[in-house]
Amino acid sequence: MIRFSQVSKRYPNGHEALKRISFTLEREQMAFLVGHSGAGKSTLLRLVTLIERSTHGQIVVNNKNLTKLRRRQIPFFRRQVGVIFQDHKLLHDRTVFDNVALPLVVAGVGHRELGRRVRAALDKVGLLGKERLYPITLSGGEQQRVGIARAVVNRPPLVLADEPTGNLDAELSDEIMDLFHQFNQYGVTVMIATHERRHIQRLGKRVIELKNGELMSAGDQN
Amino acid sequence: MRTYLLRHVQVLIASVGQLSRTPGSTLMSVGVIGITLALPSLLYLLLVNAEKVGNAWHPGTHISLFLDLGVDAERAQSLLERLRRREETQQVRMISADRALQEFKELSGFGEALDALPHNPLPTLLVVTPERAFEHPDELQRLVSEFGALPGVELAQLDMEWVQRFHVTLRLARRAALVLSVLLALAVLLTVSNTIRLAILNRRDEIEIIQLFGGTDRFIQRPFLYSGMLQGFFGAGTAILLIVACLQVLRSPIRQLADLYGSVFQIAGLRVHEALALVAIGIGLGWLASRWSVRRHLHRMFPSAEPYSPTKAGTFAHISTLRHRVLKLRRSDKRRNR
Ligand SMILES: Nc1ncnc2c1ncn2[C@@H]1O[C@H](COP(=O)(O)OP(=O)(O)O)[C@@H](O)[C@H]1O
Ligand SMILES: [Mg+2]
Numbered sequence: 001m002i003r004f005s006q007v008s009k010r011y012p013n014g015h016e017a018l019k020r021i022s023f024t025l026e027r028e029q030m031a032f033l034v035g036h037s038g039a040g041k042s043t044l045l046r047l048v049t050l051i052e053r054s055t056h057g058q059i060v061v062n063n064k065n066l067t068k069l070r071r072r073q074i075p076f077f078r079r080q081v082g083v084i085f086q087d088h089k090l091l092h093d094r095t096v097f098d099n100v101a102l103p104l105v106v107a108g109v110g111h112r113e114l115g116r117r118v119r120a121a122l123d124k125v126g127l128l129g130k131e132r133l134y135p136i137t138l139s140g141g142e143q144q145r146v147g148i149a150r151a152v153v154n155r156p157p158l159v160l161a162d163e164p165t166g167n168l169d170a171e172l173s174d175e176i177m178d179l180f181h182q183f184n185q186y187g188v189t190v191m192i193a194t195h196e197r198r199h200i201q202r203l204g205k206r207v208i209e210l211k212n213g214e215l216m217s218a219g220d221q222n
Numbered sequence: 223m224r225t226y227l228l229r230h231v232q233v234l235i236a237s238v239g240q241l242s243r244t245p246g247s248t249l250m251s252v253g254v255i256g257i258t259l260a261l262p263s264l265l266y267l268l269l270v271n272a273e274k275v276g277n278a279w280h281p282g283t284h285i286s287l288f289l290d291l292g293v294d295a296e297r298a299q300s301l302l303e304r305l306r307r308r309e310e311t312q313q314v315r316m317i318s319a320d321r322a323l324q325e326f327k328e329l330s331g332f333g334e335a336l337d338a339l340p341h342n343p344l345p346t347l348l349v350v351t352p353e354r355a356f357e358h359p360d361e362l363q364r365l366v367s368e369f370g371a372l373p374g375v376e377l378a379q380l381d382m383e384w385v386q387r388f389h390v391t392l393r394l395a396r397r398a399a400l401v402l403s404v405l406l407a408l409a410v411l412l413t414v415s416n417t418i419r420l421a422i423l424n425r426r427d428e429i430e431i432i433q434l435f436g437g438t439d440r441f442i443q444r445p446f447l448y449s450g451m452l453q454g455f456f457g458a459g460t461a462i463l464l465i466v467a468c469l470q471v472l473r474s475p476i477r478q479l480a481d482l483y484g485s486v487f488q489i490a491g492l493r494v495h496e497a498l499a500l501v502a503i504g505i506g507l508g509w510l511a512s513r514w515s516v517r518r519h520l521h522r523m524f525p526s527a528e529p530y531s532p533t534k535a536g537t538f539a540h541i542s543t544l545r546h547r548v549l550k551l552r553r554s555d556k557r558r559n560r
Contacts, residue, residue: 111228
């Protein structure tokens, strides 16, 4: 599902955030991306979603060679990838329903189908009763779950999350990780950046470890 | 198809809502568009009316045909009949050599002296009044040379100084109006694109999120295009109101003036198809401006979406990160000041 070959990323200011990274994440696998703050976890995820472009090497995601993808093709590629951000990136002047519906609206999904899928996604994250509320009235954990519902509403084969439990207490954080685990059991490929080792021990999934932009270990290959 | 239309209607309604959320800048922009569209339109109406006045009041153009001295009254008469049958002529008058001499005697005071001449030195004169439709200078010039070449005609002469001057002036004014219109259209473009630019900056975060979840440039562009076209539409509407108001103010003094000259001159107003054209121009300019503005800003806001190219990254990326940081600083400054 994701293949990195000798990938480097040098930011315009000259800082090399990733150095010659190579690894493969197979379809339907789940992996944790770990490393200290500044190790390059977010940068790696940004390369996979084409928010940033790699400066060296080759990235293949979902059989698409990202190094060759043109600007015009990016939106269609992104509809295949569900992304969860640490800072939620919700629209605060839209209801929960509208936030979750966004990926379907941009893809031109019809009205009835849209309502059905949004409710299904909200049901999955346990927010079915709150679709008319505005994100600002929700707790941090609930906001994060709105973000998760939005990421999976399109039923993408790949879901990426950048420190989805960063600001949450242990109990909420476990709940969220269990959600991802559940998606993975439905066959979704999942990659989660985190610095909380606790989840890794609890769920026992593959670990990809970065340090100062270098790959320390790519974990178990299957 | 129906859902497609429905979606466009939704976007249109959303754009109206968005414009009404920033009434200040929307009204400003609509007002500026209204004035800038009204100015050249009024100039255009002025020219139309000037032409009407000119045609109604000018003394009439004549082509004088001086016949050969040897042409007798009978041949002159047949030439006159021939000219009368032509479609270009409205009226043809003959002044016989004898009458011409008579008039000359009376007017000049050389009466006795002229009596001494052995024969009449004056030619017969045919005075042609061309049809209105042929009063254009080029057309008249053609008639003059054609009539001048007729057998028995010594010389064809046109007193067209007045006509020529009038038409040259009109042509000059038209050219000036055109230049002015182009400049004002540019002003409309700049106004709309500036409003759109502000709207884009206001919705920066939203645009970013839409992009992250697979919204195409086209999708992002759509509400802004509608917003631009709506501004153009309302601007054109304002322009039409302004024009009608101006004409209303001018109507009664012009009627008084016309009465003084005993004329039945009626001021030409904005006709329906001209008003529609104005609306179409307004919408078109709004569309063009917003398209231009959105394209420019989408590419500038998210340059990293382009495939990596070392030369570009080397030269422009530093500038863009710098810009980004400055913008960020400015925003956090604003937040702190609130
Ligand atoms: N836009 C950027 N420009 C320059 N340097 C950056 C940018 N984003 C991140 N970095 C740097 O790249 C390194 C890796 O950052 P990041 O990927 O955010 O790490 P992590 O998510 O593991 O904390 C850090 O040293 C950070 O300062
Ligand atoms: Mg990070």
